Amino acid sequence: MKPNSIKLKCSTCGTEYSVDQIEYTCPLCGPLLGTLDVIYNYTEIGRKLTKDFLRKNPVFSLWRYLPILPVSQPTMIPDLHVGWTPVYRAVKLEEKWGVRNIRIKNDGVNPTASFKDRASAVAIVKAKEQNVAIVTAASTGNAASSWAAFAAISGLKNIIFVPKDAPRAKVAQLLIYGAEVLLVNGTYDDAFDLCCAAAEKWGWYNRSTAVNPYLAEGKKTAAFEICEQLEWEVPDYVFVPVGDGCIIQSVWKGFCEFYQLGLITRLPKLIGVQAEGSAPLVAAWENGASAVKPVIPKTVADSIAVGVPRDQLKALRAVRESGGMYIRVSDRDILSAIPLLARTTGVFAEPAAAAGLAGLRQLIDSGICKPHDTSLVLVTGNGLKDVDNALRAVENHPIEVENTLSGVAEKLSIISNK
Numbered sequence: 001m002k003p004n005s006i007k008l009k010c011s012t013c014g015t016e017y018s019v020d021q022i023e024y025t026c027p028l029c030g031p032l033l034g035t036l037d038v039i040y041n042y043t044e045i046g047r048k049l050t051k052d053f054l055r056k057n058p059v060f061s062l063w064r065y066l067p068i069l070p071v072s073q074p075t076m077i078p079d080l081h082v083g084w085t086p087v088y089r090a091v092k093l094e095e096k097w098g099v100r101n102i103r104i105k106n107d108g109v110n111p112t113a114s115f116k117d118r119a120s121a122v123a124i125v126k127a128k129e130q131n132v133a134i135v136t137a138a139s140t141g142n143a144a145s146s147w148a149a150f151a152a153i154s155g156l157k158n159i160i161f162v163p164k165d166a167p168r169a170k171v172a173q174l175l176i177y178g179a180e181v182l183l184v185n186g187t188y189d190d191a192f193d194l195c196c197a198a199a200e201k202w203g204w205y206n207r208s209t210a211v212n213p214y215l216a217e218g219k220k221t222a223a224f225e226i227c228e229q230l231e232w233e234v235p236d237y238v239f240v241p242v243g244d245g246c247i248i249q250s251v252w253k254g255f256c257e258f259y260q261l262g263l264i265t266r267l268p269k270l271i272g273v274q275a276e277g278s279a280p281l282v283a284a285w286e287n288g289a290s291a292v293k294p295v296i297p298k299t300v301a302d303s304i305a306v307g308v309p310r311d312q313l314k315a316l317r318a319v320r321e322s323g324g325m326y327i328r329v330s331d332r333d334i335l336s337a338i339p340l341l342a343r344t345t346g347v348f349a350e351p352a353a354a355a356g357l358a359g360l361r362q363l364i365d366s367g368i369c370k371p372h373d374t375s376l377v378l379v380t381g382n383g384l385k386d387v388d389n390a391l392r393a394v395e396n397h398p399i400e401v402e403n404t405l406s407g408v409a410e411k412l413s414i415i416s417n418k
């Protein structure tokens with residue numbers, strides 16, 4: 001099969017590279033500024049990727065967009081279902097908040113229970129194309145647990161760098177999938193730098209965010225799905241929790257590509273939501289800066305606890321181009337969004353994944369989102385990923401009871417009050 005013809009383009013200096021010329025970032029601009037975009041021959045793709053092609057497409061995973069993914073040998077595609085995650089109308093929330101149209105896209109149902117599977121599915125194909133034996137990643141937890149699953153089924157050895165306080169469930173996933181887990185004595189940002197240095201020194205294939213240009217290709221498929229699942233009615237706002245900024249810039253790339261292909265006729269405003277204690281992109285946004293001042297992150301939302309956002313350039317650009325904004329939400333608002341989302345839609349989110357809903361709430365309260373606006377909230381990870389913080393988010397407690405009906409009657413106010 002003919003390879004999808006792609007090139008890599010530096011997001012700062014614009015230099016174009018062929019795919020066998022370069023692997024990670026632009027050597028002229030360095031790792032933080034020299035992140036690369038995968039670019040396609042859109043005229044060629046437009047002939048194949050039409051609404052009719054999609055309507056007849058029997059594949060309901062992210063691979064339904066194969067003509068616009070950087071994979072030339074479909075036999076290398078891993079057999080683990082990723083993507084085409086459900087979109088729900090949040091009717092109870094609409095009633096509660098007096099607005100008309102809220103959608104929730106639940107990426108917590110992916111195989112390792114987070115959005116990161118979209119990136120891993122594509123990156124593992126690129127690793128296999130390179131014939132490598134060892135792969136690596138730095139992660140706050142989800143990218144690693146996702147990568148560990150894909151490495152395992154592909155028979156690749158996987159070395160993972162996570163901060164030592166990563167939630168237990170995520171570390172458990174890593175061990176179950178058989179990864180070599182290095183708990184770095186430091187923050188995620190420290191783990192990231194160490195992983196990149198090790199990958200370079202020992203020649204491992206590196207799935208760390210932003211420096212690997214193929215991750216965005218998997219992540220952009222969420223935008224494609226939104227377009228199709230909402231029957232080509234693009235929402236006014238899309239809310240995305242932001243740490244490194246890779247998800248938000250990828251989702252923007254997806255919308256822009258469908259726009260360029262003529263499949264949609266308008267673009268959404270992207271709202272990047274950060275945790276108050278880890279909001280360097282919000283600060284850069286407010287100051288109109290193009291570079292970010294690093295912070296020491298402190299938040300319950302471990303997946304967005306990032307002091308040096310590695311995809312900062314594209315993440316700032318995406319929100320600017322979309323006409324959206326960056327906002328910060330408190331840990332308290334993040335935690336209270338977890339039971340609210342669960343009790344109104346049935347979707348259980350980890351703290352970072354609930355930040356988008358906290359952001360929507362804030363923009364409705366401040367009047368920026370009007371009652372008639374349509375909003376989609378991206379839920380990026382499953383609540384079972386971080387049970388300790390879930391328990392902190394609720395006021396109700398389990399009640400110990402004698403194993404008798406009178407014991408039940410005694411403890412349940414709903415009965416004893418009568």
Ligand SMILES: *Cc1c(COP(=O)(O)O)cnc(C)c1O
Binds near residue numbers: 114115142143244380
């Ligand atoms: C990784 C992650 C994010 C943030 O994605 P970035 O690309 O780092 O901005 C948000 N939520 C969850 C659950 C994640 O795992």
Ligand SMILES: [Zn+2]
Binds near residue numbers: 011015026029
């Ligand atoms: Zn460059």
